[in-house]
Amino acid sequence: MSTPKKRITRRSHNSTHQKPVEKNRFLDLPFDVITEVFEYLEPVDLLHLARTTKGSRTFLLDRYRSGHVWKTAVSNVPGLPPCPGHLSQPAYAHLTFDPVCHGCFKSCDTIEWELRMRCCPGCHSKLYVPPTLSTSS
Ligand SMILES: [Zn+2]
16 A cells, blocks of 8 residues: 655745845844944944944934934044034935935035035026025015
């Protein structure tokens, strides 16, 4: 008497099965260890780190948990003035270190601090409305 054979099934290659998400083990370290490591970095490094994973973004954009880290990062850049009060630390880093026009996303060196944006000459006339024209109603 023969035993029933098990039916072997194979997954197709185009299966919708997803790989498990690899956990970010760095953020599992104790909070004081993470902040100690981050305090050796500059704002542009924190900005790039915040763009790598959801966990690092959540940590670095939480002003209560990472505010000290950002302030220390600013102090690590000689000559960089402190973050203006009207900007968050990540927004300050983005404005200061991302050399991209906020209108056309091309390379741009001009920072319009009052407008909190970078603006190339080509986009300036499109995006900027002089105050005398904007209050004429
Ligand atoms: Zn532009």
